Amino acid sequence: MNFDISADRRNTNSIKWNREAIENISANPVAEPFWVADMDFYPEPHIQEAGKVLAGQGIFGYPSFPKDTQAVAQWVRTKHGWILPKEKIVYAQGLLHALALSMNLFSKKGDKILVSSPMYRPFRAIPQRNGRELIESNLGYEDGRFFLDREKFAKDAENADMIIFCSPQNPSGIVFTEEELRFVLETAKKHDITVISDEIHSDLVHPNAKHIPMGLVNERVGAKCITLFAPSKTFNIAGEHIAFAVFSHSEMETAFREAESALWLDEPGITGGELAYAAYTKGGEYNKALCRYLGETAEAMRKYLAENCPGLKMANGDASFVTFIDCSEYYQRIEAEVLGHPDRYQGGEGGGILSRFFGVNAGVAMNDGTWFGSDWYGFVRFNYGTSRVRVMKALERIVRAVKSL
Ligand SMILES: Cc1ncc(COP(=O)(O)O)c(C=O)c1O
Numbered sequence: 001m002n003f004d005i006s007a008d009r010r011n012t013n014s015i016k017w018n019r020e021a022i023e024n025i026s027a028n029p030v031a032e033p034f035w036v037a038d039m040d041f042y043p044e045p046h047i048q049e050a051g052k053v054l055a056g057q058g059i060f061g062y063p064s065f066p067k068d069t070q071a072v073a074q075w076v077r078t079k080h081g082w083i084l085p086k087e088k089i090v091y092a093q094g095l096l097h098a099l100a101l102s103m104n105l106f107s108k109k110g111d112k113i114l115v116s117s118p119m120y121r122p123f124r125a126i127p128q129r130n131g132r133e134l135i136e137s138n139l140g141y142e143d144g145r146f147f148l149d150r151e152k153f154a155k156d157a158e159n160a161d162m163i164i165f166c167s168p169q170n171p172s173g174i175v176f177t178e179e180e181l182r183f184v185l186e187t188a189k190k191h192d193i194t195v196i197s198d199e200i201h202s203d204l205v206h207p208n209a210k211h212i213p214m215g216l217v218n219e220r221v222g223a224k225c226i227t228l229f230a231p232s233k234t235f236n237i238a239g240e241h242i243a244f245a246v247f248s249h250s251e252m253e254t255a256f257r258e259a260e261s262a263l264w265l266d267e268p269g270i271t272g273g274e275l276a277y278a279a280y281t282k283g284g285e286y287n288k289a290l291c292r293y294l295g296e297t298a299e300a301m302r303k304y305l306a307e308n309c310p311g312l313k314m315a316n317g318d319a320s321f322v323t324f325i326d327c328s329e330y331y332q333r334i335e336a337e338v339l340g341h342p343d344r345y346q347g348g349e350g351g352g353i354l355s356r357f358f359g360v361n362a363g364v365a366m367n368d369g370t371w372f373g374s375d376w377y378g379f380v381r382f383n384y385g386t387s388r389v390r391v392m393k394a395l396e397r398i399v400r401a402v403k404s405l
Pocket residue numbers: 037093094095096097120166170198200201230232238241242243
């Protein structure tokens with residue numbers, strides 16, 4: 001469990017480390033990747049072992065999993081204090097699949113889906129690709145911190161037919177309080193609309209914060225609520241699309257199970273199933289150590305920026321391994337530099353002004369803020385799920401790049 005050692009992921013067919021993909025967002029094929037949301041840490045040893053056993057057997061036929069979510073129920077209970085009968089936990093082939101399927105089942109074409117912004121891009125793509133309209137509801141932002149702006153949220157919800165909520169929030173790293181979650185649920189209940197809560201980052205909350213599952217808060221509110229979570233980010237097995245859903249109402253659960261069964265999508269594959277089982281049964285200690293490590297890295301980043309470049313502000317960053325960095329103070333100068341020298345920033349058409357600037361001048365590939373909504377052009381999303389030494393060196397180069405303007 002030495003997180004100071006990162007895996008060498010070059011030549012492992014990783015999109016995060018793919019040179020062409022890196023160039024596409026950063027205009028520099030050899031920029032170091034701090035973008036796609038997976039980590040460079042090796043998974044917990046038992047998970048690696050489960051993968052090795054499978055590979056060693058050299059045979060990959062249909063598995064005979066007992067369709068048992070007991071290990072998942074135990075994890076949720078220990079980690080978040082949510083006591084759930086295992087029968088209420090429904091398997092899904094990845095979190096976004098569960099989200100898209102739920103949205104299609106519990107809203108109809110033309111409906112308006114409220115999503116807080118900045119938003120993880122699939123939250124825009126999924127409603128749009130499925131004929132829904134998006135209500136992009138900006139979070140509040142003050143002094144480098146994002147928060148739920150209740151007044152705005154309530155106003156935007158008046159026109160909404162469904163809410164997609166992300167808790168903890170990607171990309172800001174907000175961990176919402178119980179009061180905030182209750183407010184979201186009560187708002188949904190008032191308008192009789194469903195809340196889908198994407199909690200894929202919930203097992204990576206840092207020691208200074210506490211995640212509360214939406215479904216747990218909803219036990220006292222009684223809104224229509226779907227809570228989605230997964231082992232993929234938590235245990236760095238995101239290449240295996242495996243997730244779980246919990247429904248507030250049994251009719252909703254039945255509809256979801258029937259839709260999955262109709263699409264023949266109701267069982268995990270052999271690898272995802274084995275890795276997830278190893279993760280949930282044996283990954284507790286590793287997970288605690290990782291949350292500590294990520295919390296310390298976030299703190300070191302915040303301190304470094306405050307001391308060396310207060311014009312760059314790191315957002316909340318209380319969970320997981322991605323955070324927004326506010327570069328607005330430098331935006332105009334960076335824009336003038338990038339637009340004034342198109343020859344220097346060629347090849348980065350998939351990115352934005354900031355991601356190309358930092359790709360070329362700091363050798364750091366990050367997601368441009370515009371990936372999360374056009375209002376966020378002054379931000380980048382930085383993935384610190386790697387060794388702290390790499391993170392701090394990248395930050396030094398980022399600071400040097402803005403100071404050289
Ligand atoms: C908030 C959020 N939801 C869902 C996903 C992807 O989930 P999956 O790969 O299980 O579909 C990600 C990946 O970055 C994410 O950040």
